[in-house]
Amino acid sequence: MDNQISKYHGLINQGATCYLNSLLQVLYMTADFKLAVERFSQENPDSRSIDHELNDLFNHLKTEEARTDDITKALSIDKVFEQRDAAEYFERILLLANPSASKIFNGILTHRNTCSSCQTETETDSKFWHLPLALVNSDGGNYRVSDGVNELFEASAFFGDDQIYCDSCCAKSDFEIKCVMKQHPDVLLLLLKRFELDYSVMRYIKNNCNVDVPWSLQIPDTNQTYKLYAVINHDGDIRYGHYTATIRDDENWHHFNDQLVTLNVSISCHQFSAQKFQCLSSFLQKTEWFIGDDQIYCDSCCAKSDFEIKCVMKQHPDVLLLLLKRFELDYSVMRYIKNNCNVDVPWSLQIPDTNQTYKLYAVINHDGDIRYGHYTATIRDDENWHHFNDQLVTQIARRSRQLRVPLTTMLPFSVEMLGTSMRSGWWRECVMRWKNQAQRIFTVMGVPGKKRGI
Helix, strand or coil: CCEEECCCCCECCCCCCHHHHHHHHHHHCCHHHHHHHHHHHHHCCCCCCCHHHHHHHHHHHCCCCECCHHHHHHCCCCCCCCCCCHHHHHHHHHHHCCHHHHHHHCEEEEEEEEECCCCCEEEEEEEECCEEEECCCCCCCCEEHHHHHHHHCCCEEECHHHCEEECCCCEEECEEEEEEEEECCCCCCEEEECEEEECCCCEEEECCCCEECCCEEECCCCCCEEECCEEEEEEECCCCEEEEEEEECCCCEEEEECCEEEEECCCCCCECCCCCCCCCCCCCCCCEEECHHHCEEECCCCEEECEEECCCCCCCCCEEEEECCCEEEECCCCEEEECCCCEEEECEEECCCCCCEEEECEEEEEEECCCCEEEEEEEECCCCEEEEECCEEEEECCCCCEEEECCEEEEEEECECCCCCCCHHHHHHHHHHHHHHCCCCEEEEECCCCCCCC
8 A cells, every 4th residue: 555645634642642633533534523513613602612622623733733732631631641442532522512513423223122912112212422343253254344234233033031021912922123223323433342351361352353344334224325434443452552543535545643644545455454442341350460562651750661550449348249240242142141150159258468358148139031030139137047039038047158149149248258359440340231231140248247227
């Protein structure tokens, strides 16, 4: 590919702000967005929206290389040497921009549920900024974006054990669930999900397969067609790397690499290595070292250096809640599948590197699947264990040194015992996923001598 200096101007990298530079160049090259920002800034000079900072930046880019200091300030980015997620800040900018500008990227998906028995249809609408595509079924070869989009809009059948309750039939029934695009955005953003959690090492691993991106893309079951005009690339791993953008104007493709902008005069293939940078969420490890290519910038040294990162529990809660993650998204059918393994829960648990102990005193169980089932609770008072099943309450005996919990579970502990440890980021992820995806497994622990309302 022959490169020449482009007529467009670059953005200065403040440290590790290549993610921001790349998406700002895409917004600048999106004519409707740029026009909407300019119009709003002129008509609303006293507004506190980010449109004024964007308009000033766009005006500078028309004639010269520009800086993004005002944008980082508006986005509350205080650590410019820390790489962030381009997709996350794309959404932040759209949320802070005026509605006429952000609606260019906004669409509406309708999730349509159809009962096979009575043919009753129920619909739920949800707005979106982007469509996430999981890189599956590549089998070491190329992943095709067109296949991912078609799979996203394919109908899914739920029958047998996966039947869903129908309010009209007053019984469980076979269902067909289909996703359709009710409102097409003017600009459609596809988000490629490159990273998967490897449970053997409890860290995200990148899928390095090539991606075939078509020049034009038709949305299934509609006449809406989109033409490719921009790709944001990330070269690197989960903790480091570099963002660039490849964007087409009316005549040619241009490559934006911070300050350097070159003209790509011969793009002849459909393959782009577009990568999605995701947050690293893992269980607590004793120590994690970042050396070599994984070095981290030190503000005191004013340079990259080897780092040791360790997570400790600074403040122990009176009651510690553990959430067991039972459900994983099966991308082949686009639904959550339950892990049915048994779980051995100790009567006592210790927090690593501390003398804090917790003692198990409650378990909340869910027997069933992600869409149906039944909850019960097993709770210990000062003498015995009791099983709470709605109106029926029975006393049970403790027969072993461990409690084996089936299916989905919630476990309370009190502070006489040794407790389990977890990284706060992982805990927040667990709680959010349980709320949003019905992952209903917990472990709770409480401090000795404290009243727990039992």
